[in-house]
């Protein structure tokens with residue numbers, strides 16, 4: 001059942017090229033320049049009239065929501081807020097009929113996300129679900145939705161759900177951008193083409209497995225770890241840290257790289273591994289200077305870089321090379337080596353990778 005892999009988590013990491021394809025199949029028509037998703041087409045007016053989009057979710061799904069915030073605002077120019085469902089439901093938020101609420105949940109059973117949906121509905125918002133489990137409670141409670149086609153995710157640590165959620169949300173943003181004319185035709189088409197070949201690039205990113213394993217062997221006993229990224233890769237830093245802490249029990253934190261100097265930089269010494277997501281597209285020069293700041297304080301730098309990178313290579317202690325993508329789609333690629341790194345560290349520490357202590361696959365109590 002693990003398909004020859006030692007753990008479900010590893011199997012699910014390796015399934016990502018095919019499940020991303022399953023998720024866009026029949027929806028993304030790159031050659032025709034079309035995106036067709038029934039749940040969006042049927043409710044297009046609601047999205048186009050939305051004064052803002054509020055995304056509610058928990059954990060990894062919340063991280064996918066953060067990536068989506070950047071993508072929606074950039075592509076479709078609709079204001080987006082992303083909230084932990086648990087906070088949203090109890091803070092008397094302002095919600096009205098002109099809001100579209102997107103609830104993201106792999107299991108479709110998360111109690112806090114469910115409660116946030118009910119609250120949004122009571123206040124007249126249109127609620128759209130992005131779920132993986134067909135027929136789940138959240139998929140039934142929402143007005144409409146689009147499924148991720150990740151297949152069953154057994155490992156407690158979410159991997160393929162995350163990348164398929166980003167895939168669905170990217171397609172929605174592109175569809176809305178097309179309707180609103182917020183992206184030029186050529187940019188719109190190039191994103192469609194690029195999304196279509198993303199599974200190939202994810203496959204290439206999986207080739208970092210051996211490298212991730214080597215690096216895991218060096219840092220497996222670290223008590224702490226920092227993850228840094230900027231822009232689209234800030235949520236990837238949060239997700240990388242969550243993956244490490246939940247399966248290896250190493251304390252890890254993700255930060256937007258520029259926030260370092262507002263406090264966390266005090267933690268840096270020669271014992272602190274710092275994983276920096278530094279692809280060529282994006283805020284490269286800025287992240288290079290952040291790396292210099294860490295280096296001058298003797299932090300150990302593990303950098304995820306675009307193939308052929310030279311500048312970061314000179315500064316970093318270890319590099320992991322990934323294929324080039326546009327900034328906006330890069331989370332689908334940069335997250336792969338971070339999943340592998342956490343996996344190998346957890347295995348080397350003798351942890352129960354698929355069923356970490358104190359965690360359940362679906363959190364049906366608040």
Ligand code: F6R
Pocket residue numbers: 058059060061062104105106107108109110113156157158159242246361362363
């Ligand atoms: C992390 C993880 C959790 C879930 C969270 C939300 O690897 O699995 O953080 O992402 O409990 O679950 P869903 O998406 O099922 O609502």
